[in-house]
Amino acid sequence: MKFKISKKEMKGEEVYSVGYCKLQYLLRYEEPIAYSHGVYGWACDYYKVEGAYICTGYNTIGKITDYKMIKKYEAKAEKIITNIAFEKQKALLSHLLKNLIKEIRGK
Numbered sequence: 001m002k003f004k005i006s007k008k009e010m011k012g013e014e015v016y017s018v019g020y021c022k023l024q025y026l027l028r029y030e031e032p033i034a035y036s037h038g039v040y041g042w043a044c045d046y047y048k049v050e051g052a053y054i055c056t057g058y059n060t061i062g063k064i065t066d067y068k069m070i071k072k073y074e075a076k077a078e079k080i081i082t083n084i085a086f087e088k089q090k091a092l093l094s095h096l097l098k099n100l101i102k103e104i105r106g107k
Contacts, residue, residue: 002045005034007061014052015062016104022070023056025077026097029090036061050101065104073100 032045036057044057055062073096080092 002032003034005036005046007036007043010036010046010053010055010061015046015055016052016065016101017060017062018054018056018065018070019060020056020058023054023074023077025074025081026093026100027054027056028077028081029093030097049097052101052105054101063104069100069103073097 027047030047030049033048034046036043036046036059038059042057043059044055044061047054047056053062077093077096080089080096084092
């Protein structure tokens with residue numbers, strides 16, 4: 001179950017911003033740990049990966065991630081979802097997600 005957190009409380013954390021639905025395949029088996037909202041309602045979800053947070057939604061915070069990198073990893077995740085047996089998908093996607101964080105940190 002995710003808890004409500006303000007964007008202000010997330011300042012100072014290692015947060016990477018990804019647009020809404022840009023990681024739908026890669027985050028398929030992940031549960032958000034928290035969410036933020038604003039005057040118009042829900043703003044974003046936070047997923048914790050390798051000590052960092054991925055913030056995805058309509059109104060995100062954090063360091064902007066490279067769109068081409070996100071697209072590359074999402075394409076790999078889509079291939080896993082469509083071509084590999086269900087039992088192996090979660091482990092492969094988790095490994096791919098960790099690699100994404102490593103690549104983001106390396107840039």
